[in-house]
Amino acid sequence: MLRIVNRVLIGFTGLVLLVLGGSVLAVGLGVRPPSWWIYDGRHDVLLSTAERTKWRDQGWWWPAVIAALAVLLLLALWWLVAVVRRRRLAEVLVDTGDGAGALLRGKALEGVLAAESARLDGVEHANVHLTGRRSLPAARVRLLLAPHVDPGYALRLLTVEALAHARDSAGLAALPAEVRLSGAKHRAERVT
Known part of the structure; x- marks a missing residue:
């Protein structure tokens, strides 16, 4: 979901900047x-002195401007942190026992764990994601269970x-895990 929002926001922002920059x-x-465009010609300004000072004497103007800019700043910071x-987890630190360590790709461990989980009795599909730090990983596991299996x-x-x-x-x-179980839904079939 975040990937879709990210792409839409980047695309929209890029399109707006491209149109405005290209027009200037x-x-x-x-x-x-x-x-109908916002300015008329080569020597015209975007905001005239009258337009810039129109609301200056109103008591609500500056708090509204500051609040709007603060909201935009918070949204931009949230977006940056989310991106x-x-x-x-990209890699897991494996203790080799000799004082040195080895790095194991996170996707490799996820794939093996998902494949072994999918082979368990009654599991139709497994999905695994590793989170946490590379020295203390945690797993998020989603299992799709057959209808007859006890969770x-x-x-x-x-x-x-x-x-x-x-x-x-x-x-x-330790390898702590958050496991989400869901049951497979099969359509009823007509028996003749």
């Missing part, structure tokens, strides 16, 4: 703008088999 450049080069922050049984299998194997093979002291 075109008018500066001598192209006659349409009559820069990584949601997935407690599937969770026990995941904990004892797939998560334990991943934890042991990566040499981690």
Whole structure:
């Protein structure tokens, strides 16, 4: 969802800046703008002195301007943090036992953990994401269970088999996991 919002906002901002910048450049080069455009010609200004000072004496003007700019700043900072922050763990630090460590790609561990989880009895599909720090990873697991499977049984299998194997093979002291279970919905079929 955030990726879609990010692309839409970047596209819209780019389009607005392209249109405004292109129009300023075109008018500066001598192209006659349409009559409804925000300024008329090469030596015209965007905001005249009268337009700039029109609301200056009103008591609500400056608080409204400052509030609007503060909201825009907060939205821009939120967007920047959301874009820069990584949601997935890129690598996991594996203790090799000799004092040095090895780095394991996060996607590789996710793929193995998802494949082993999908092979568990009653699991139709598994999706795994690693979060946290590279020395203390955590897993987010989503399992799609067959209709006949007991969720407690599937969770026990995941904990004892797939998560334990991943934890042991990566040499981690612990691998906490947030598991979301959902049941597969099959259509009723007519029997003749």
